[in-house]
Amino acid sequence: MGRKGAVVAGHICLDIIPRIPGGNVQARLTPGTLIEIGPALLSTGGLVSNTGCSLHTLGIDTRLMGKVGDDPFGRIILDLIRAQDAALTQNMIVVPGEVSSYTIVLSPPDADRSFLHCPGANHTFGADDLDCATLRDARLFHFGYPPVMERMYLDDGAELETMFRCAREAGVITSLDMVMPDPQGPSGRVDWRSILQRTLPHVDIFLPSLDELLVLLRREMPVSPQAADALLSEMAAQMLEWGAGIVVLKLGARGLYLRIGERGIAALPDAGWRERELWAPCFVPEPLVGTTGAGDATIAGFLAGVLRGQSVEAALTSAVAVGACNVEAADALSGVRSWDATQARVAAGWARQAVTVGVPGWAWDAGHALWIGPHDAFLRKRV
Ligand SMILES: Nc1ncnc2c1ncn2[C@@H]1O[C@H](COP(=O)(O)OP(=O)(O)OP(=O)(O)O)[C@@H](O)[C@H]1O
Ligand SMILES: [Mg+2]
Secondary structure (H helix, E strand, C coil): CCCCCEEEEECCEEEEEECCCCCCHHHHCCCCCCCCCCCEEEEEECHHHHHHHHHHHCCCCEEEEEEEECCHHHHHHHHHHHCCCHHHHCCCEEECCCCCCEEEEECCCCCCCEEEEECHHHHHCCHHHCCHHHHHCCCEEEEECHHHCHHHHHHHHHHHHHHHHHHHHCCCEEEEECCCCCCCCHHHHCCHHHHHHHHHHHCCEECCEHHHHHHHCCCCCCCCHHHHHHHHHHHHHHHHHHCCCEEEEECHHHCEEEEECCCCCCCCCCHHHCCEEEEECCECCCCCCCCCCHHHHHHHHHHHHHHCCCCHHHHHHHHHHHHHHHCCCCCCCCCCCCHHHHHHHHHCCCCECCCCCCCCCCEEECCCCEEECCCCHHHHHHC
16 A cells, blocks of 8 residues: 655644733733633644644645643644544544643734743653654655754754654655744753754755744844845755755745755655755735744645645745635634645736845746746756
8 A cells, every 4th residue: 555645743732812802911911900801712723733734625635643631622622623624633642641732822903912832742742752653654744843842852852853763764755844942941042053963864855934044043133135035045055964855944925945955855856856946936815814824834835745746846836825825814724725726826827926036146937937046957057
C-alpha cells in the first residue's frame, strides 16, 4: 500500500474568545473589578489545527498529532476537530494527568488584543510522543512552533533534533514552521542558532517568517522594506548551508520568498526543484478581514501543492492563494476553500498585489506572475 497524506504535529490550544461589547477592557480590569461581557467563542488554535485543518480542506488526507490532557478543555479541542472530520483526530495524543493548553483572547472591538496563554501539554511534547507507525504511512511530516514548546528548546534543542531525525528515518518529507519567541521568556534566551544548526540537516522544507528568523538569530530588524529585501538571499543561504533543503520565508503582505539549493530534496528530484530563487506577490483579498492564521494557511497551500505534484512555481502560487483566502475571514479556517475552488480562482485571473523587489538582479516572470531572483538557475540560463 502506498504512502498517503500528511501528519501535522506540534502546538495546539483552545482559544476562548469572549465577546466584549466595547471600551478598553484591559485598562479597566483592575483588582476588584467585575466587567460584564458576552458569550465566548471557542475555537482551536495553533498550527496543528490551523495548518492541519487547512490541508484537510485542500483535500489532503491529514492526521493531527497535537497533545492534550484528559480534561474538559482537551475534550472540547477534540470535539471541535471531530466536527470537521473524525479521521483528523485519530492520532491526537491524549495524556491523563496533563493540562490542555488554552488561551483567553481579550479582543475588544476598539483596542489591541491581549492574550492570557497556558502552554499546558505543549511544553511536555517530546520525540517519544511521535507515533512512528503513522509516520511510515504518510508522505509528509509537518511540525510547528518549537519556540512555544519547552522540551523542544531546552537542552539545546536535543529533543527537536531527535524528533526530526526519527521522522527522516521514517522516510517522510519533513517540514518545520516557527513562531515568534517571547524575548523576555525562556525561549527568547536559548541559542536558536545552535538549535537550528543541529535540526535543519533533517528538515526538507523550512518555512519561518522573515521576522521570526531575525528575532531567533538576534539580528537587527531592517529599517525599510529595501533593507529587508537585501536580507532575504543572505538569510536563505545561511539556512541552506545549515542543512535545510527548501527555504520559504513568509513576508506578510509583501508575499512569499522561496530558495532551493543545488541539492534540493530527495522527494523532488525534478530539475525545477533545484537551485531556485522565487518571490510570489500576494493575491488581492476581496476584502481583507483578518490575518489570524494566514501564515499557517499559506504553508498548507504550499505543502498541498508539493503533495499534489505541482511545479515549484505552481506550489508557490497555491501558497499565496490559500493565504489570501485565509485573510478574507476573521478566523483561521473559514476563509480557506477547496483545492479546486482555489485553483479556479487563480486560473480566472485573480488580481495580485504589486510588489517591487528592493534589490537588483531580479526579473519579473509574467507567465508565472512571479519574481525570479539572481540565484535562480533558470534565470541564469535565460540571460
Ligand atoms: N494582506 C494580505 N493580503 C494577502 N495575503 C496576505 C496578506 N497578509 C498575509 N498574507 C499571506 O499570508 C502569508 C503569511 O503571512 P505572515 O508573513 O504574516 O505569516 P506569519 O508571520 O507566519 O503569520 P501567522 O501569524 O499567521 O502565523 C503571506 O506570505 C501571504 O501569502
Ligand atoms: Mg506563523
